[in-house]
Structure formats: C-alpha cells, structure tokens
Amino acid sequence: MKIDIKSISKTLLVLASGLLLTNCSDDFLDQEKLGEETSDVYFNSQEKAVGSLTAAYSDLKDYRFGWFFWAFGETLSDNAVYSGSDGDNAGFEPLKTFNGTADAFQVRYKWQLCYRGINKSSQTIEGTEEMDDELFDTGMKARIIAEARVLRAFYHFELVRAFGRIPVLDHVIRTADEKISQSEIADVYAFIIKELEAAEPNLPVKSAYSANDLGRITKGFAQGLLAKVNLYAENYEAAKSWAKKVMDSHEYELDPDYAHIFSFDGENGIESIFEINFIESETETSAFRNNGNFQTLFQLPRNITYGYGINQPTQDLADAFDAAGDVIRKAATLLTTDEVYEKEIPQEVWDWYNEQTDMTVANDSLDQWKATLTFNRTGYYQEKIYVAPEDRAASIRNNANNTRVMRYAEVLLMYAEACAKTSDEGNARIALNEVRDRAGLADVTASGTALIDAIYTERRLELAGENDRYHDLVRTNRADILPYWTEAKKYWPVPQAEIDNTTGEIDQNPGY
Numbered sequence: 137m138k139i140d141i142k143s144i145s146k147t148l149l150v151l152a153s154g155l156l157l158t159n160c161s162d163d164f165l166d167q168e169k170l171g172e173e174t175s176d177v178y179f180n181s182q183e184k185a186v187g188s189l190t191a192a193y194s195d196l197k198d199y200r201f202g203w204f205f206w207a208f209g210e211t212l213s214d215n216a217v218y219s220g221s222d223g224d225n226a227g228f229e230p231l232k233t234f235n236g237t238a239d240a241f242q243v244r245y246k247w248q249l250c251y252r253g254i255n256k257s258s259q260t261i262e263g264t265e266e267m268d269d270e271l272f273d274t275g276m277k278a279r280i281i282a283e284a285r286v287l288r289a290f291y292h293f294e295l296v297r298a299f300g301r302i303p304v305l306d307h308v309i310r311t312a313d314e315k316i317s318q319s320e321i322a323d324v325y326a327f328i329i330k331e332l333e334a335a336e337p338n339l340p341v342k343s344a345y346s347a348n349d350l351g352r353i354t355k356g357f358a359q360g361l362l363a364k365v366n367l368y369a370e371n372y373e374a375a376k377s378w379a380k381k382v383m384d385s386h387e388y389e390l391d392p393d394y395a396h397i398f399s400f401d402g403e404n405g406i407e408s409i410f411e412i413n414f415i416e417s418e419t420e421t422s423a424f425r426n427n428g429n430f431q432t433l434f435q436l437p438r439n440i441t442y443g444y445g446i447n448q449p450t451q452d453l454a455d456a457f458d459a460a461g462d463v464i465r466k467a468a469t470l471l472t473t474d475e476v477y478e479k480e481i482p483q484e485v486w487d488w489y490n491e492q493t494d495m496t497v498a499n500d501s502l503d504q505w506k507a508t509l510t511f512n513r514t515g516y517y518q519e520k521i522y523v524a525p526e527d528r529a530a531s532i533r534n535n536a537n538n539t540r541v542m543r544y545a546e547v548l549l550m551y552a553e554a555c556a557k558t559s560d561e562g563n564a565r566i567a568l569n570e571v572r573d574r575a576g577l578a579d580v581t582a583s584g585t586a587l588i589d590a591i592y593t594e595r596r597l598e599l600a601g602e603n604d605r606y607h608d609l610v611r612t613n614r615a616d617i618l619p620y621w622t623e624a625k626k627y628w629p630v631p632q633a634e635i636d637n638t639t640g641e642i643d644q645n646p647g648y
Contacts, residue, residue, distance in 0.1 A: 178263065179263035179264060179266060179267050180267070180271075181271060182271055182272045182273065182276055182277075185260065185263065185264045185267065185272075185277075185280050186280065188256070188259060188260040188263055188264070189260045189264075189280050189283055189284055191256050191260075192253060192256040192257040192259075192260050192284055192287050192288075193287065194256075195249055195250075195252055195253035195256065195291075196253070196287075196412045197412060197414065197427065198249055199423065199426075199430030199431070199533070200245045200249055201249045201250075201253075202412070202429070202430060202431045202539060203245075203430070203431065203434065204242055204245060204246045204249075205294075205431075205539075205603050206431065206435075206447055206601075206603045207228070207231075207242065207447070208246065208298055208603075208606060208607075208628075209602075209603030209604055209605060209606055209607060210447055210601060210603055210605055210606070211228065211232065211446075211447055212231065212232060212606040212618075213605035213606040213609060213618065214450060214452050214453070214605070214609075214617065214618060215449060215450060215452075215453050215596070215600055215601070215605045216447050216448060216449050216450055216453070216518075216601075217232070217448050217450060217513055217514060218232060218446060218447065219445055219446050219447065219448040219511060219513045219514070220438065220444050220445050220446040220511060221438070221444075221445075221511055222511070224444065224446060225511075225513070228242075231628075232620075233619070233620040234618075234620045234621050234622065234625040235620070235625075236625075236628060236629060237629065237648070238629040238630065238631060238632035238635070238644060238648055239631070239632050239633075240629075243298075243299075243628045243629055243630075243631055244631040244633060244634075246294075246295075246298055246299075246628070247295065247299065247630070247631050247634060248631070250291040250292075250294050250295045251291070251295075251305070253287065253288075253291040254288050254291045254292065254305050255305070255308065255309075257284045257285070257287045257288035257291065258284075258288060258305065258306070258307055258308045259308055260280065260281070260284040261281050261284045261285060261288070262307065262308055264277060264280050264281050264284070265281060275338075278338040279338055279339065279340065281335075281338070282334075282335035282336075282337075282338035282339045282353075282358075283335070283339070283352065283353045285331045285332070285334060285335040286331070286332060286335045286339070286353045286357065286358050286361070287353065288306075288331060289327075289328045289331035289332050289335070289361065289365075290361065292304065292305075292324060292327065292328050292331075293328055293361070293364075293365060295324075296321060296324040296325065296328070297368070297607045297610075298627065298628050299627050299628055299630060299645065300321055300626070300627035300645060301318040301319065301320060301321060301324075301627075301645070302318055302319065302324060303316040303317060303318055303319065303641075303642065304316075304319045304323070304324055304327045306327065306331075315638070315639070315641045316641060317641040317642065318641075318642055318643070322369065325365055325368060325369040326369075328365050329362065329365055329366065329369070329371075329374075332358050332361055332362045332365065333362065335358050336355060336358040336359060336362070339353060339354055339355040339357075339358055340354060340355060341354060341355050341356060341385060341387050342354045342355075342356055342387045342388070342409075343387055350404040350413075351404060351411055351412075351413035351538075353410065354387075354409070354410070355385070356382050356385060356387050356388065356409050357409050357410040357542060359378050359379075359381045359382045359385075360378070360379070360382050360409050360410075360542050360546070360547050360550075361542070362374070362375075362378040363375045363376075363378040363379035363382070363547065363550045363551070363554070364542075364546075364550060366378060366554075367550055367553065367554065367611070368611055372553075372554045372557040372558050373554070373558055375550060375551075375553075375554040376551060376554035376555055376558060376560070379547050379548075379550045379551035379554060380551060382409070382544070382547045383547065383548070383551065383567075388406060388407060388408075388409060388544035388547070389406050389407065389544060390406075390407055390544060390545060390548075390570065390571070390574050391405055391406055391407045391574075392574065394464055394465055394468050394574060394575065395464075395467070395468035397540070397543065398468065398519070398520040398521075398540070400527065400536070400537060403537075403538045404538070406544075407543045407544045407545065408540065408543060408544075409541075409542040409543060409544060409546075409547065410541040410542045411538040411539060411540050411541060412538060412539040412541060413538050414427060414428050414429040414535070414536050414537065414538055414539070415427045415428065415536050416428055416529045416531070416534050416535065416536040417534060420534075421531040421533060421534050422533070423533060426531075426533050426534055427534070428529060428531065428533050428534030428535050428536060429521075429534075429535045429536065429537050429538070429539065430533050431521060431539065432521055432522075432523055432535040432537060433532050433533055433535070434446045434447065435447045435517065435518045435521050435522075436517075436522065436523070437471075437476045437480065437509055437512070437517050438509065438510050438511050438512075439508050439509060439510045439511075440476060440477075440480045440481075440508045440509040440510075441480060441525075441528075442532045445510070445511050445512070445517075447518055448512075448513055448514040448516055448517060448518075449469070449470050449514060449516040449517070449518060449600070449601065450514055450516070451514060451515070451516075453469075453470070453516075453596075453600055454466065454470055454516060456593070456596060456597060457469070457470070457597060460577065460593065460597060461577065462575055462577060462597050463576070464575050464576050465575050465597055465598065465600075467519075468519055468520070469518075469519050469520060469600050469601055470516045470517075470519055471516065471517040471518065471519040471522050472515065472516060473509070473512060473515045473516075476509060476517060477505075477506055477509070479524060479525065480509075480525065481502075481505045481506070485501075485502070485505055488501075489501070489502050518601050519601075520540075520601045520602070521537065521539075521601070523535050523537055540602060543602075545571050545574075545598050545599075546595075546598070546599060548567045548568070548570055548571050549567070549568065549571060549591060549594055549595050549598060549599075551563070551564075551567045552564045552565075552567040552568040552571075552591050552594075553588070553591050553592075553595075555567065556587050556588050556591060557588075561583050561587060564587060564591070565579070565580055565581070565587070568580055568587075568590065568591055568594060571594060571598055572594065575597070575598070592608070592612060592614070595608055596608070610626060622647075624646060624647035625647050627645050628645070629644060629645055629647075629648035630642060630643070630644050630645055630648075632644075
C-alpha cells in the first residue's frame, strides 16, 4: 500500500489532541476539531491506522517543533547566533546566555510538542495493536506499529537531550489520576533503545519503499538512531554495531556532490536516511495549518527577502572551515552577504549597474538596494536551507524544501567515533577519511586523543546547520567553550506549568 507522507492527514479529534500528561491548555496548541470519533471506534481499518500514524508524524512538521530543533541545536552553540530583529535577538538572549527561566515559552513549546507527538504515537501503537490482523495487508500492521515506536523514541530523544530527566511515557494516559514521575537519564536512554530495537526488525529498507513512501521511517533510520542514542549513552560497542549495520546494508552512500544533498533535486537521495518532507500546498498556508517548511521563512535574509534573518552562522564557524582548508563544505553551508546581494538584487539592476559610466551614481543606487538587507549580525546565512527566488514559494510559510534529520555521512562519523572509543582506530580512520575525501581534504593519520578530536571537528564541519552542534558539545563534555555555559545549566528548566499541574511527581532541574 502506498502512503503519501508529504501530506498531513486531517484526522480525528482524538489523534489531534494535545498533551495528556498535564491538564494545561494553550491557545497555540489547541487543535481544530476534525471529527466526532473516539479511539474506541476509530481503529477499524488499515486506512484509519495509517491516518493515526500520519498524525503522529505531523508534529515533526509543526513549525514550533522545527523552530526549537535548530534554536536548541545550533543557536545555543558556537555555530550560530539567534539574530533576527532586535526584539527577536533579545528575546532569545536569556537562553543563549544560559539564563533561561522555567516560564520561557521556548522551553514550554519544546516540552509540550514532543509529548504531543509521543501521545499520538502511543495512540497509534495501542489502537493498531487491538485491531484484527486480517484488516491489514501483509506486514502492514507490524510496520505501522514499528514506525510509531520509532517516532515515540525520537520524541523522547529530543526531550532527554534538552531536559535531561524526563517522564517516560510508554502508553496513553487516560485519566488525570495517573501519576508519571521523571526517570533518570540512563533509564530514558534505555527505554529509547528498547523501543528502537523492538521496531527495527519490522521496518522496510529504504529501497523497498515506493516513491510515494519516501520520507517514511526505514530500517536504516532505526539502526542509525540506535547508533546515535547508544553514543549518547556511552554504549560504544553497541553504537559501533548499529552503525555498521547501516553501512553493510548498502542502502546508502555519500553523494559525490556535497551541495547537491541540500538541493530540491537531492531530497531523499542516496545519502538521505531520514528527512521531514514538505510540500508547497495551494490551500494550507496559515501558520498553524500548512505543509510547507516554515523554517525557511525564519532563516532567509531579512527584508531583502520575506525572511526573518534568524539563525545566522558565526564567524567562528567560518574560521573553522578556513582552518581545515574546507572550501567545499564552507561554500555549501555558509551564504555570504555578497552572495545574498548577488542572488536577491534583481538581475536588471545588476545589468543597469554594469552599463553605468558614472560609478558614483551607480554605487549610490546599488547601495540603496543593499540597504534593504537588515539586521545582518554576522555576515553569513544558512545556505543549506536557503531557497533561491526562482524556487521560492509565493506563500511565505510554504516552501517545499525538506529538513534533513540524518544522513549517511553522520553514520560514518558515528561509526568512526565508536571505533575510536573501542580501540579500533584503523576502522575509525577509514570511516572518517571517507567523509573527508568527499570534502576534498587529506586523510587523517592521527591516533589517540588527536583522532577523537579530529572526529569531533569533522562532525562540526560536516553537520553544521543540521541541528546537532550544541548537543554534541554537551555530550562530549566540551560545552564549556561556550560563554556563560556552566554545568549547572547543562539542561533546560522544566516548564513551570508542567510542575504546577502535578502533585510533586515532576520537579525542577538543578540550577533553576
């Protein structure tokens, strides 16, 4: 059966419901009532089970989920500044300086949206498990449950990386009387690993999917996420084994052209393990109902485009590319101010400029066009998410470029790190140098600590702008390079509203 993952299903109320962990209500999280069915009667066909699963996927496309995906992963780190208008930048400053508070809307949305996704995933799992097997095509029941379990694991992973100790929810909360307390970090990782290991055997490999199904969770993503979670849990042998399964599957390879990965043509390509798929919808264009990539609007240069100019790469990142002699990835990652002018100022203006003999007049006119670019704090923008004018959606929230979540290059680097941590330095260098070769860089011959450092540097350069840098710094005990960072603020505060709506089961993180 073909399932088009590009579209968010307009499904019933029970599947669009918000977080069941608390009793709080949030206008921004309220969902339109889409039907009258309840879960007791809803799960009566394969189509309905698929609709429930699509609803669980849909929270990945919620613009606030994507917003705090990069806001936590990139702008908290040395890779980017929040930027945008003075108000935008100042509003994020408490988080950037690690003085965030428990009532900050950013931490509240991160918490609530992930738990909403967990709740929907659990509804899919429990509802589908209760259905008769004969209602499904061969293998579909197990696959639907497996996809939902990976989603549930992924939402938990996003939470534990941001908040540390969190409540683990492995079922639908049905009454207000049920009390769920926080689990220790090691136990959260153990739960995520258990979920993924249970799902992995029942997932298809990427090549088994039809074109309409590209973007769905595959065996390769479950294996890659198992490698990643085990790295965070410092289970290096397991991380190595799972990464090797992805490599040995021969389902993926490095795209020879690094820049091509992030083009429209490169979506779900040979290197892609998991992407969040978007489309330019003709009818769904509002902030809270659209199928487009809202993150493009956030990150396009401000005023010279319709973008907000947020998440600007730093000079520190540019210097890191230069120090490595990394020309290829720098060009594909950082959009310079001059490139913005070249792409965004209309060609007829450039033609007129080149025809002028009075350069004073010509430069004055060109400067007026350049002045439309405002709040340019670093001189760089995110090339990986940039959409050129000729490809840009007319509706500002509705660009069709996908968000890359995991690529084969990351699997190679996870394998290299796990090998280095388990005294398998030869294989560590082979995997590391495969990634470096694509970037046109010389092989690394280092060993010991120098090899580990080379792998960490490679992760930064290869994955810059892809929402992992801050978490990598924390995971590898290097976050102290960030101004204002302290061990006490390693994790974000639990939203105060969540604490207030419990009777002591949830407490605040240290330092807040």
